[in-house]
Amino acid sequence: MNPAVDVEDFSIVPPGHTSRGRLERVLRRGDFAVTAELNPPDSADPDRVFEQAEPFEGWVDGINATDGPGANCHMSSAGICALLTRVGYAPVMQITCRDRNRIAIQGDVLGAAAMGVSNILCLTGDGVQAGDQPGAKPVFDLDCMSLLETIRIMRDEGRFLSGRRITEAPKLFLGAAINPFAPPFEFRPLRLKKKIEAGAQFVQSQYCFDVPMMKAYMSRIVDMGLDEKCFILVGVGPLASAKAARWIMANVPGIHIPDAVIARLEGAKNQKREGRRICAEIIREVxxxxxxxxxxxxxxxxxxxxxxxxxxxxxxxGRKPWKKEPQPGDQALIEAAAEKARILRKAVTQDKEGKS
Amino acid sequence: MIFARHKTRSRMAYKPAGASPVQRASMRYSLRRWSVEHARFLEKIYTLFADMLLALHWLWSLIGYRRIERPMLFLERNIKGLMFDCRMCGQCILSQTGMSCPMNCPKALRNGPCGGVRAGGNCEIETDMPCVWTEAWRGAQQMQGGDSILAVQKPVDQSLKNTSAWLRATAQRAAQNAVKAGIKA
Incomplete structure (x- = not known):
């Protein structure tokens, strides 16, 4: 496929899609997608968000805005997403069930969709005990599964969980999380199946440092045919040092780092650089x-x-994900993309006319 | 998925009695684990018991479901509390969760284990407690209707908390039977 600069028409939902967003288009046309997680600021300054997003520009197809990660208080994911969409980034809004009940969450979904959010990742969230305010009330009114189903009902049936009508249903691409690296291992693929039934269209996994383990999980997923119903994005990240890796193993449940990886980091002269290399290797392997x-x-x-x-x-x-200002040499590509967008818009209009 | 932990987390000097993880483990989890171990047996007992309650529908109707609610609630709370550490959510799904009560999950997950289950199968929050969902999976393997663990559960109706799930299930089954009989006749 030709490297294309991303200047398509995002005011429409293309046929076969459920959102207007860039991430869904990238995945549906079969490109290998890259998303990244933004570190949420402890600040009311919008520039902190833009500074955090800047290094991802031109390299990722979606930016995850976390919702109180590790049960620690930071700027809300809805706030971050609202800022990111102003510029044109494609945020993936994470919603956890820890802090808000079903009334608040459904309201947030409408608000986010109105602000231009196209992707929502449905999570249960960490327990409040893990964070900096362990005395907080854990809500958990929904769980990740019922959250997925709730938003799917809002989108597909145009109504709230109560059955009340929504005048304009949110156009969303729904995601969930998977962790192939935690027991009970036999249950994990079945749980993904459940999530797909509940409405998951893409999933992002927990950190993968053990590629053979991921392979074993994926072979079951492929056997069950789940990879055809859902886009699977593998979570990866650079380890800063062997010490950091050990700390993670001891303190963060659900992350599995093989001894070989830690030994390799330990043996390296520059551990940070080695961590980066290992990460790039894992990406190539997965x-x-x-x-x-x-x-x-x-x-x-x-x-x-x-x-x-x-x-x-x-x-x-060679593919270039969206960036704020295209380079001068990209002009021809921009025109080609604009032409593609015109054709797409025509197809959608015809599709609509055909239906009515 | 970010793993920020703050070192400055305040620690209470005083811990209330019974809040020690070891103490809790010795006090409560033993019977709950027995119930999962014998999920198949309990499933049979439960089916028989549910049928018995249904057979007595005429009696409950005679006394009035409203009047029988409180004594039944007392029984249910104590029996299920002892066997399963029941939290009286009022919409029991034990038969679909391998006889392991999902409301004991600190995140109240009703649809399977979260990603934080520790390598040994323990809970990420209550580190001394076996994850209710690894237990549920174990129990479901033995049960005849174990596959129902794969059904997507609707959100809990919080307004039914502290009501008798047994009576509600019985009344609902009786109503369903009445409808079926009506269709046949």
Whole structure:
């Protein structure tokens, strides 16, 4: 496929899509997608958000805005997404069930969609005990599964959970999380099946440091035919040092780092550089696994490395994700893309006329 | 998925009695684990018991479901509390969760385990407690209707908390039977 600058028509939902967003288009046309996680600021200054998003520009197809990660208080995901959409970024809004009940969440979904959010990732969220305010009331009115179903009902049936009508249904691409690296392992693929039934169209996984384990999981997913119903993005990230890796293993449940990876970091002269290399290698390896549709980069406090890692891994194969200002040499590509957008718009109008 | 932990987390000097993880483990989890271990047996008992309650529908109607609610609630709370550490959500799905009560999950997950289950199968929050969903999976393997663990569960109706799930299920089944009989006749 030709490298295309992303200047399509985003005011319409293309046929076969459920959102207007860029991420869904990238995945549906079969490109290997890259998403990254934004470190939410502890600040009311919008520029902090834009600074955080800047290093991802031109390298990722979606930016995840976390919702109180680790049960720690930060700027809300809805706020971050509202800022990002102003500029033109494609945010993936994360919603957890920890802090808000079904009334608040459904309201947030409408608000976010109105602000131009096209992608929502449905999570249960960490327990309040994990964060900086363990005395908070854990809400958990919904869980990730019923959250998925709730938003799917809002989108597809145009009504709230109560049955009340929504005048303009939100156009959304729904995601969920998977963790193939935590027990009970036999249950994990079945749980993904459940999530797909509930409405998941894409999933982002927990950090993958153990590629053989991911392969084993994916072979079951492919056997069950789930990779055809859902886009699977593998979570990856650079380890800053062997010490950091050990700390993660001891303190963060659900992340599995093989001893070989830690030993390799330990033996390296420059551990940070080695961590980056390992990450790029893992990306290249998971790219080869059947059923994997993309990667999700979580480079916590090393966001500046994302561009380098993506380039080193070569997974974009010359494709250039959206950036604020296209380079002068991109003019021809812009025109080609605009032409494509015109054709697409025509197809949609014809499709609509055909229906009515 | 970010793993920020703050070192400055305040720690209470005083811990209330019974809040020690070890103490809790020895006090409560043993019977709950027994119930999962014997999920198949309990499933049979439960089916028989549900049928019995249904057979006595005439009696409940005679006394009045409203009047029987409180004594039944007392029984249900104590029996299920002992066997399953029941939290009286009022919409029991034990038969679909391997006889492991999902409301004991600190995140109240009713649709399977979260991603934080520890390598040994314990809860990420209550580190000394086996994850209710690894237990549920174990129990469901033995049960005849174990596959129902794959059904997507609707959100909990919080307004039914502290009501008798047994009576409600019985009344609902009786109503369904009445409808069926009506269709046949």
């Amino acid at each position: 790219r080869q696994i059947k059923g994997v549709a993309g990667v999700h980069l979580m480079a916590y406090r090393q966001e500046e490395l994302v561009a380098q890692i993506v380039e080193e891994s070569g997974v974009l194969a």
